[in-house]
Amino acid sequence: MLKQDGQSDTSELRPEKKSNRRFRFLPGDAMIIGMIVVFCIVFWAGFFIYQKTTDKKVRYVRITQDGSVTMEIPMDKFTEPTEFYLPGKYGDVVIYISSEEVYIKESECTDKICVKTGALKKIGDGAVCLPCRVVVQIVGGKGDSGNVSGSSDFGEVDAVAK
Amino acid sequence: MRMVKYPRMSKRKICCFMMACMLVVSSVFLSACGKKEKTVSQTLFALDTFVTVTIRGQEAQEAFDQASKVLQELEETLSRTKEGSEIDSLNHSSEEAPVALSQGTYTVLQSALSWSEKTGGVFDPTIGPVMDVWGFGSDAKRVPDEEEIQTALEHVSYTKIHLLSDSRAYVEPDTIVDLGGVAKGYIADVLMSTILEYKVSRVILDLGGNVCAFDASKELVIGVISPSDLSLLAAKVNVSSKKKDEVVSVITSGAYERYIEVDGVHYGHIMDTKTGKPVETDLLSATVLTHDGKEGDILSTVLFALGSEKAVELAKKENIACILIGQDGTMWVNEDWKESVHAEAGWTIRYF
Incomplete structure (x- = not known):
């Protein structure tokens, strides 16, 4: 009022x-x-x-060839280290897998960049054999979209230019 | 404490309590739902290499799907080996029958020719025939003889490309345009602008080692690979690309990934446009930091081919942000990037 x-x-x-x-x-x-x-x-x-x-996800090793996933297995299954022979364009690509690490041990490609990449240990690590079109990745689960930096153990970087 | 007053106060308290609860609950929901940003990270095989696209944001999947489509379209447009592509049509064009190019392809050609002129042909988009005789881009890599090289060189000259008005162009007979030296940088630019039209907060594009990055919330750290040991980094670069027009591309050229080795001799894939043989340079790699990916792609090749002395000269003249890694362990970095570039152990950094 x-x-x-x-x-x-x-x-x-x-x-x-x-x-x-x-x-x-x-x-x-x-x-x-x-x-x-x-x-x-x-x-x-x-x-x-x-x-x-x-x-704290389970680490899976994923192997892709020509764009198709050929293997996707939890790393902790590999209590005994195993070597996989993947028939590639230039011969076998040998992939070493243990419960701790994965790496491309041998490849018949010319540049051997995949072999030089070294051991992959954590989710997100990847190695690429471009001539053989083989990608080895550590991913966080089945169907998890991993990424391939073609590099491993570079510490806290967001990407690697090469 | 009077019993009469308590019920009147308790109403207020109940209200306050309810409001506080609502505040807590809504903040919880907001934090739970608001942060529902999805991360999509996928690797595709395109442009004869692996392309990794990592996107974080509410519309990450939609952005990725659209980017994949654009990538496929651009690959088909810019490839010289795909029949019917714009570049294939250009390579079959003539003065009498020029071809109409898309605005994007025309702009890439303009940029390529501009730098070809500026560098006196150090960068040349008609180098295709020379790359072919060496077998780069195919499975049959080999060392050609001198005659083959000279024959291939006859068709190499950027002056044989003619840009007309209205996005039309033609090439002189037997000229092969190959945008391999610029396409990845350009495609990264287009993919990034496509993705940034969606609600995304972080995008990392890795096109076979060409990095294009955006992060709305924090400074990014981009590693530059050590050309002498691919399991190590030579440097780390702090870049800020928090705004959409500040997207940073970090592009490296070197002869450590694509090469031929015959009888212990290392033949890199970056060719001297005058001799038709791999460039002789004292550099192991050249990395360019830029907001323009297509220019960065061209310039990293040019700087690598020029060698340290001329590369530093050009970088100063054209104000190019770069990291040049020499065979003797020296790393040349622009004075302006002193605070942002951190060399790893074993490299001697020199600012210019």
């Missing part, structure tokens, strides 16, 4: 005792705040633990 001069006549609406509406911090309030804080901490702790555990 506004008067023309802009002053409001709200005296009737005002509570009789203003002091009755002042907030008082009661023990119950502390409990509520405490519960919210605990809830947040528990939730975020759970969230981070979940993230950490899902990050």
Whole structure:
């Protein structure tokens, strides 16, 4: 209810005792705040633990030839190191696989870049034999889209120019 | 504590409590849903090499699907070996029957010819016949005899390509245009701009070692491979490409990946356009850092072919950001990139 001069006549609406509406911090309030804080901490702790555990993926070795996946097996199955002979365009491509590492041991290609790439150990590592069109990758699961940098153990780099 | 007041206060508290709960729950949902950025990373065989596309973002899959289509289209347009491609048509053109090119192909040719002129033919998109006699690009790599080389060289000259108005062009008889020295850089540029039309926050394109990168949230670290040991890096470069018009391409040329070795002699794939033989250079590799991938592709080849002295001269003159790695273990880097380029152990860095 506004008067023309802009002053409001709200005296009737005002509570009789203003002091009755002042907030008082009661023990119950502390409990509520405490519960919210605990809830947040528990939730975020759970969230981070979940993230950490899902990050520890099983490493799969994936071998692709001519664009088709010919093998995709968890690395921990290779308790006994194994050598695979993959018939390539220029002869066999020999791939060494153990539960720890994978590498192209031999290739009949001319440049041997795939052999020089060395051991692949972590998810995302890959070696490429371009002439034989063979890609060896370590991926995080079946069907997981791995990437091939053709390089391994370069530390914290986002990409490698070569 | 008066019993009369408590119910009035508790309403407010209940409201506050409910609001706090809603805040917590909504923040949880927001953080869970908002961060639902997907990462797609796939390797394709294209451009006679492996192309790895890594995209993070809400529309990563859509962006990847579109990029794959564009990659396929561009490969078919720019290939000289695919019948009916624009470059194949150009190679069969004549003054009487010029061909109409797409704007993209025309721009690539313009850029290639511009640098051919600037470098006096060190870069030449008509080098195709020489590459053919050496067997690069095929399975039959070999060392040709002098006569074969001289015959091939007769058809090599960028002046035999003629660009007309309205995106038309023709070549003189027996000229073979091969955009292999520029195509990957150009395609990376086009793929990147295609992908950036979607909701993405990080894109790394690796076209057989040519890197084109974008990250909206952080500075990127790009490694430059050591040409003397491919399992090591020679340098790490910190690049910032947080804005869409700041996309960085890092492109390296060298003779350590594509070469022929006969009787212990190493023949690299980058040819001297005057002799028709692999370039004689004191460099092991030349890496260019640029916002323009197609120019970067050309310039990395040019700098490598020129050798350290002339390469440094050209880089200064044209303001080219580069890392030149010499056979003697020296690494030349622009003074402007002093803070961003970090050489690995074993390399002597020299700024210019």
